Amino acid sequence: MNYSEVSAEELNKLLQQEQKELKKITKRGLQVDMTRGRPCKEQLEIAMPMLEKAAEYDYALKAGDARNYGQPQGVRPALELFAEIFDVKPEEVIVADGASLNIMYNLIQFAMQFGVLDNTPWNKQGKIKFICPAPGYDRHFSICEKFGIDMITVPMTKNGPDMDVIEPLVASDASIKGIWCVPKYSNPTGITFSDKVVERIATMKVAAPDFRVFWDNAYIVHALYDTDDKLKNIFDVAKKAGTMDRIYSFASTSKITFGGSGISAMAASETNIKSIMKHMFYMIIGPNKVNQVIHVEFLKDLDGIKKVMKMHADILRPKFELFEKKFSEAFEGDNYLSWSHPKGGYFISLDVKGCAKRIVEIAGSVGVKFTPAGSTFPYKIDDADSNIRIAPSCPSLEEMDYAIDVLISAIKIAQIELQLKRK
Ligand SMILES: Cc1ncc(COP(=O)(O)O)c(C=O)c1O
Incomplete structure (x- = not known):
């Protein structure tokens, strides 16, 4: 229905009809929370055998007992596992505790207070800025806000961030210190960056010597179908271009095993890794290596992870498909x-x-x-008041069905109201 072509009188009738429809729907009386992308209970059950067998695993590693202090970069088998995921060398990986967001936050903190490699600390360089492709991940933007980093909003396209906008900015302004990227199955738009965009990010001219790409590969193994999107390995491009130090990449098992109780990792050049480990020396004697061993024993390798992810996909796919079906019928x-x-x-x-x-x-x-409207934009400002992030993972199919009916009705009501205002 094209509401903009309907008379005010007709719109008022439609509004009443739609309000009645919403009342009818809500007789089911469910409460559904879709504010964040949390795995559902069935997904969490997938990794329970990992804990059941935990007492049998072998914690006596070559480098020392995983149950004791030491091995601050993470246990070798976990470094090897994430090296396979990131497609880099184990020496280019740090494996940490339950949240990749924690690593990202720490890296910004280190850069602010101590500087990146031998450069002046960011907080001694005056106002600094980050490129923030939007819609994007609200928690990235929150970190910038917390540290007083100015955010430059750049549009997302179907191939990734708009590089035509980004390149001239970072080439001419040394106060721009970083860019946030969710390069695969992006949060929230779901797109995977094209090869060309990956190449442009890795090779673009940057004015700041301490510029960093925060390559948050949170959904690196999170395909819903057998035809997994292919993301070009940014490290391969950067190695060839001599820009390897520019890239920090992140991932975790938060949506493979347990949200917040899994293991997280970052990949970067060996120069960066050594420098970060020096800062971490003061922060932690060693990570939770018991959990790292438990995870490696359970997941084994990338093939093992893919098997687990297929079980997740089988639970998630029907929810995404239900949305698609209902929305394409309704609209x-x-x-x-x-x-x-x-x-x-x-x-x-x-x-x-x-x-x-x-x-x-x-x-x-x-x-x-x-998630509150606007959250997917820096400073929560969505100029077009347009974007809503839908997180289908946590509700049951029944709850999802209800939430979609409510959403469809809410969209129609809000759209009719908007058109009425314009009359
Ligand atoms: C893009 C992105 N990065 C990071 C995270 C959080 O990851 P972690 O649990 O490893 O901190 C999320 C969670 O929703 C996310 O969507």
Whole structure:
């Protein structure tokens, strides 16, 4: 339905109809929280055998007992596992505790206070800035806000961040120190960066000698289908271009085993890794290596991870497909909204210009909670009031079905209200 072509009188009738429809839907009375991309209970069960066998695993490693202090970079088998995931050498990896976000935060803290390699600390260089492709991951933006780093919003395209906008900025402004990227099954748009974008990020001219790409590969093994997206290895490009020190990459098992109780890792040049380990010396004597051994024993290698991820995909896929089915039926031929069709990751990105806040408000008022509208943009400012992040993982299929019905109705109500305002 093209509401913009409908008379005010007709719109008022439609609004009443739609409000009745929403009341009918909400008779089911469910409460659904879709604010964050949390794995659901069935997904969490997948890794339980890992704990059941924990007492049998061999913790006596060549480099020392994993149950004791030491091995601050992580245990060798875990370094090898993440080296295979990142497609780098084990010497280019640090394996840490339960949250990759914690590593990202620490790296910014180190850069602010001590500087990157031999460069002046960021907090002694005046105002510094980060490139923030948007819509993007709200927690990246929160870190910048916390540290007082100015954020430059750059649009996301279907191939990744808009490099035509980024290249001239970073080439001419040495106060731009970094860029946030979620290169595979991006949060929230679900896209995977094209080879060309990966190459441009790795090779672009940067004015700041201490510029860093925060390559947050949180969804590196998170395909929903057998046809996994192929992401070009940024380290291969950077090695050839001599820009290896520019890249920090991150991943974790938060959505492979347990959210927050898994293991996390970063990959970077050996020069960066050595420098980071020097800072970490003061922070920690060693990570939770028992958990690292448990994870390696359970996951084994990349093939083992893929088997586990297939079990996750079998649980997640029906939820994504239910959304796609219901939305394409409800909005067939409508051009006032669009949504993403991800082949992996944890999110669907919905765009309804001019009424995202109102949609989230209506859905929230009947017990269906979404991430606040605007959260996917720096400073929570979505100029077009358009983007809503949908996280289908945690609700059951029944809850998902309900939440989608509510969302569809909320979209129609908000759109009718918007058109009425314009009359
Ligand atoms: C892009 C991205 N990075 C990082 C994280 C958090 O990862 P971790 O649990 O390893 O801190 C998430 C979680 O939703 C995410 O979407």
